[in-house]
Amino acid sequence: MSELLSPxxxxxxxxxxxxxxxxxxxxxxxxxxxxRAGIWNMGVEGTMLTGCLIAxxxxxxxxxxxxxxxxxMAAGLAAGLLIGFxxxxxxxxxxxxxxxxxLLASGLTLFWFRSYVGGSKPPSYSTIGKTPIPVLSxxxxxxxxxxxxxxxxxxAILSVPFIGYFLRRTTLGLETRAAGENPQFLEAKGLSxxxxxxxxLLFGSALTALGGAFLMLAFADQFRPDISGGxxxxxxxxxxxGNWRPVRTMIAVMVFAVLDSVAVHxxxxxxxxxxxxxxxxxxxxxxxxxxxxxxxxxxxxxxxxPFLKH
Amino acid sequence: MIEFSVRTxxxxxxxxxxxxxxxxxxxxxxxxxxxxxxxxxxEGFGALYEGAFGSREAILQSLVAxxxxxxxxxxxxxxxxxxxxxxxxxxxxxxxxxxxxxxxLYLGGVSALxxxxxxxxxxxxxxxxxxxxxxxxxxxxxxxxxxxxxMLNYVIVYLLSYLLAGGPWTEEGTTSYQQTPVFAxxxxxxxxVSDVKLHIGFLLALAAAVICWVILKKxxxxxxxxxxxxxxxxxxxxxxxxxxxxxxVMCLSGALSALAGVSExxxxxxxxxxxxxxxxxxxxxxxxMIGGLNPIGAVVAALFFGALANGSLYMSVLSxxxxxxxxxxxGILLLFFLSxxxxxxxxxxxxxxxxx
Numbered sequence: 241m242s243e244l245l246s247p248x249x250x251x252x253x254x255x256x257x258x259x260x261x262x263x264x265x266x267x268x269x270x271x272x273x274x275x276r277a278g279i280w281n282m283g284v285e286g287t288m289l290t291g292c293l294i295a296x297x298x299x300x301x302x303x304x305x306x307x308x309x310x311x312x313m314a315a316g317l318a319a320g321l322l323i324g325f326x327x328x329x330x331x332x333x334x335x336x337x338x339x340x341x342x343l344l345a346s347g348l349t350l351f352w353f354r355s356y357v358g359g360s361k362p363p364s365y366s367t368i369g370k371t372p373i374p375v376l377s378x379x380x381x382x383x384x385x386x387x388x389x390x391x392x393x394x395x396a397i398l399s400v401p402f403i404g405y406f407l408r409r410t411t412l413g414l415e416t417r418a419a420g421e422n423p424q425f426l427e428a429k430g431l432s433x434x435x436x437x438x439x440x441l442l443f444g445s446a447l448t449a450l451g452g453a454f455l456m457l458a459f460a461d462q463f464r465p466d467i468s469g470g471x472x473x474x475x476x477x478x479x480x481x482g483n484w485r486p487v488r489t490m491i492a493v494m495v496f497a498v499l500d501s502v503a504v505h506x507x508x509x510x511x512x513x514x515x516x517x518x519x520x521x522x523x524x525x526x527x528x529x530x531x532x533x534x535x536x537x538x539x540x541x542x543x544x545x546p547f548l549k550h
Numbered sequence: 551m552i553e554f555s556v557r558t559x560x561x562x563x564x565x566x567x568x569x570x571x572x573x574x575x576x577x578x579x580x581x582x583x584x585x586x587x588x589x590x591x592x593e594g595f596g597a598l599y600e601g602a603f604g605s606r607e608a609i610l611q612s613l614v615a616x617x618x619x620x621x622x623x624x625x626x627x628x629x630x631x632x633x634x635x636x637x638x639x640x641x642x643x644x645x646x647x648x649x650x651x652x653x654x655l656y657l658g659g660v661s662a663l664x665x666x667x668x669x670x671x672x673x674x675x676x677x678x679x680x681x682x683x684x685x686x687x688x689x690x691x692x693x694x695x696x697x698x699x700x701m702l703n704y705v706i707v708y709l710l711s712y713l714l715a716g717g718p719w720t721e722e723g724t725t726s727y728q729q730t731p732v733f734a735x736x737x738x739x740x741x742x743v744s745d746v747k748l749h750i751g752f753l754l755a756l757a758a759a760v761i762c763w764v765i766l767k768k769x770x771x772x773x774x775x776x777x778x779x780x781x782x783x784x785x786x787x788x789x790x791x792x793x794x795x796x797x798x799v800m801c802l803s804g805a806l807s808a809l810a811g812v813s814e815x816x817x818x819x820x821x822x823x824x825x826x827x828x829x830x831x832x833x834x835x836x837x838x839m840i841g842g843l844n845p846i847g848a849v850v851a852a853l854f855f856g857a858l859a860n861g862s863l864y865m866s867v868l869s870x871x872x873x874x875x876x877x878x879x880x881g882i883l884l885l886f887f888l889s890x891x892x893x894x895x896x897x898x899x900x901x902x903x904x905x906x
Binding site: 282322325326330331332335336337339340341343344345346347348350351352354355358469470473476477480514516517519520523524526527530531534536 | 693698711716870871888889
């Protein structure tokens with residue numbers, strides 16, 4: 241156990257945690273905006289998994305991480321459109337839709353991957369490199385953790401205040417929130433609730449798929465079934481535990497990311513405790529976090545309630 | 551101007567239309583999927599059919615494959631009827647198999663007449679405990695049941711992995727297979743047909759479906775379950791202890807899922823290993839939903855998806871199509887079914903535009 245607490249390992253855990261956090265944070269911010277618009281999107285895990293597979297295919301075909309990320313986001317848009325069609329247009333129960341979509345995504349990605357690979361070994365590529373920020377990355381301790389990371393990690397963290405600003409200060413942000421709090425009011429002003437809900441879903445799903453692409457390109461050199469491993473679900477928990485606020489959501493994401501990183505390091509170190517117990521940590525912690533944080537004051541009033549005119 | 555409104559109740563004709571629509575579109579999309587992967591659609595579906603229904607053995611084997619799906623499908627029906635969106639069938643099935651195995655370690659050479667009921671009871675207790683725990687988290691701490699059940703699915707799979715690879719249940723001399731030794735004969739579920747492994751679990755599953763149907767239709771508990779989904783506030787005003795109902799539903803759902811684990815482990819594989827269980831819980835969700843959240847419907851859906859799963863093995867031998875076509879088809883059919891059952895409820899009205 242003490243090996244985990246040595247300064248070198250601790251640093252290594254925190255550095256890796258920032259990468260894992262990027263994946264969950266992108267999905268959580270997307271889900272946050274979606275939920276603020278009133279859509280309880282439970283399809284995050286499936287959307288992330290789809291993003292992973294599309295990024296993998298594109299990366300193998302083109303070798304360009306940028307094109308791979310863009311392709312994953314396009315797939316995310318398609319996922320958001322499908323979920324939006326079912327929840328907004330058909331008004332199928334939001335939970336049922338999300339569960340159905342996850343099952344669809346897990347089946348489709350498995351089939352597509354298997355028929356792509358056939359009997360041979362799946363192709364692999366080299367994972368993308370980091371982009372240290374000059375000067376700042378030389379600061380002891382903080383430098384390597386915060387300023388020697390991937391570009392997308394910086395972007396994800398910077399987008400936290402931007403999302404906060406968008407939801408609080410911009411017209412579109414306020415209208416998006418109105419769709420989740422008081423859709424009748426929005427409709428009475430002659431503004432379409434469904435347009436804003438579609439918009440939020442498309443944005444959220446694209447961001448989630450981008451998270452999946454990052455997971456694929458930065459952490460693995462080839463796809464494997466269920467590679468997202470519950471990180472989409474952790475994003476949903478982070479939004480609830482963060483009481484639907486961007487900064488608090490990011491804090492919850494960091495908790496999961498550190499535990500995830502601890503699990504990976506514990507496996508390599510040969511600690512006395514079986515590694516499976518470390519692997520359980522993020523999932524067990526997510527339940528504990530929801531038990532401890534009782535407050536749901538930030539939950540949008542009409543979250544998950546299909547909107548009917550009149 | 552065309553207006554859509556949603557009818558709350560629909561006749562059996564509309565429900566039937568939804569199934570026809572969903573099956574047609576679902577199979578058409580699956581055919582596209584096969585074609586896109588470069589294989590022959592007619593050969594693929596032909597082999598799938600042949601493998602599922604082509605011979606007496608194939609049909610019996612399809613029933614074997616349907617057995618655990620009936621249990622997890624029923625678990626879904628009980629929970630979803632109450633609008634409790636538990637997706638813990640997977641984990642509860644693992645918990646059931648693990649509890650059943652744990653008790654069997656203490657049963658030594660006792661006769662099957664004693665051993666099998668003990669294993670069934672222990673398994674149901676294990677599944678009910680896991681389900682009930684999520685019910686408690688929901689009623690006591692308002693922890694959303696989707697989240698808690700998903701997370702515990704992961705936890706329980708890692709727990710089994712520990713027990714089988716390095717933990718107390720590791721098979722002598724190996725950790726890489728992650729399985730226990732083969733069980734003694736007295737722990738095998740008795741077979742109904744001797745040449746195919748069609749075991750009494752199948753009859754138990756059918757009995758469970760009838761019991762679930764009776765509970766839902768004929769008992770006060772069934773009324774409470776349906777009312778919980780329909781109008782929990784009214785139920786509270788009626789003086790019903792809603793917390794108690796939620797806990798009962800989650801325990802019942804967990805116990806049913808657990809039986810899926812027992813039936814696979816003690817009826818087919820005769821040793822505890824995780825990989826043979828993977829996905830049966832999730833497929834049960836699809837079975838329950840496509841079965842219209844009706845116990846009898848779930849049995850029909852389970853027989854259909856069991857046959858697909860069984861046929862897919864044969865198909866993968868005869869063609870280049872991987873057996874994972876079936877999970878993909880299941881997802882496709884589910885989404886089409888969900889959409890179609892809403893679509894048939896829309897009534898289209900033609901009206902003059904009114905001034906707002």
